[in-house]
Amino acid sequence: MENRIRVAIDGPSGAGKSTIAKAVAKKLGIDYIDTGAMYRAVGYKVLKQGVDPGDAQALKTLLDETEIDFSKGNIILDGNVINDKIRTPEISKKASECSALAQVREKLVQLQRGMGQSKSVIMDGRDIGSNVLTDAEYKFFMTASPEERARRRFDELKEKGQQVTYEQVLEDILQRDHNDMTRELNPLRKAEDARELDTTGMSIEEVTDYILKEIEKNGNC
Ligand code: DC
Numbered sequence: 540m541e542n543r544i545r546v547a548i549d550g551p552s553g554a555g556k557s558t559i560a561k562a563v564a565k566k567l568g569i570d571y572i573d574t575g576a577m578y579r580a581v582g583y584k585v586l587k588q589g590v591d592p593g594d595a596q597a598l599k600t601l602l603d604e605t606e607i608d609f610s611k612g613n614i615i616l617d618g619n620v621i622n623d624k625i626r627t628p629e630i631s632k633k634a635s636e637c638s639a640l641a642q643v644r645e646k647l648v649q650l651q652r653g654m655g656q657s658k659s660v661i662m663d664g665r666d667i668g669s670n671v672l673t674d675a676e677y678k679f680f681m682t683a684s685p686e687e688r689a690r691r692r693f694d695e696l697k698e699k700g701q702q703v704t705y706e707q708v709l710e711d712i713l714q715r716d717h718n719d720m721t722r723e724l725n726p727l728r729k730a731e732d733a734r735e736l737d738t739t740g741m742s743i744e745e746v747t748d749y750i751l752k753e754i755e756k757n758g759n760c
Contacts, residue, residue: 544569544659545674546754547667550681551727552715553688555738555746556663559681562747564661567754572609572654574664574671575634577647579625580607580616582633592637602646609654628711635715638665639722648725665719668730677754678733681746687739688712 546563548556557573564571584590584605590597606617613620624630637643651671655662662671668678683691689709696703719727729735734753738746 542659543657544676544754545655545672546661546677546679546750547672547675547730547733548661548663548679548681548750549665549667549669549727549729549733550663550679551688551712551719553692553712554681554683555691555743556681558743559746559750560661560663562743563750563754566747566751567659567661569659569661570609570654571612572651572660572662573614574647574651574662574667576614576625577607577650578638578643579630579634580614580621581605581643581647582630582635582637583621583625584616585637586630586633592633592640592643595642598640598642602642605646607647607650631711631715635718639718639724641724644724665727666725668733669728670725673730676757677750678730679750679753680729680733680735682735682737683739685709685712685716 548560550556557575560571560573581602584601585592585598588601590601592598608615613622614625615621625634648671651662651667654660655672655675664671668675668680686709689705689712692712693703693705693708696708716727736746736749
């Protein structure tokens, strides 16, 4: 399809992927797909229904009856907007657990590939450039030091009025890095052809501009 572009942004938790992806999507007028939110949606449903993720048959039934979509910046699970329900530490943990399961990954990767098939998209996650959209026109691997990522997340949580300490947030980030990188299935890793971008010390505007320039350089927009 002519002029279609797919942009993949991967990287560890708290690297700022979703903030940047949203800003780039807005500038380019293309859809943003937050794949982490899809794993969170599954984690949310598993928790809500009290399903044991280790029970393969129960998980299969749950996944067969699950519909996930995005509309106007909202994530929709089985017809309901769940944006606010999936950003808690409890759901982060369940999403991480579910994201290591083959059944869950198969279902979500298939959905994600479908979303990137017929239109321009920017998708962020852990395995987009290396697995979901291996032929994406643009691939970025965004990192930042664990301390800076913890600081950004800590500030965000404080703003929302949550009671946490910086040390707790840092520990959580290091644990999630470990889980994401050592997972057997599609672990977090930089695709060979992805551009690596260390955003430590960079502002949101600087990172957004860098990505937009890389895309404009190639004349797709
Ligand atoms: O980016 P996030 O924190 O919202 O992601 C939630 C969980 O889903 C996290 O444990 C990593 C996992 N994930 C994944 O395995 N693959 C993706 N493409 C996106 C997220």
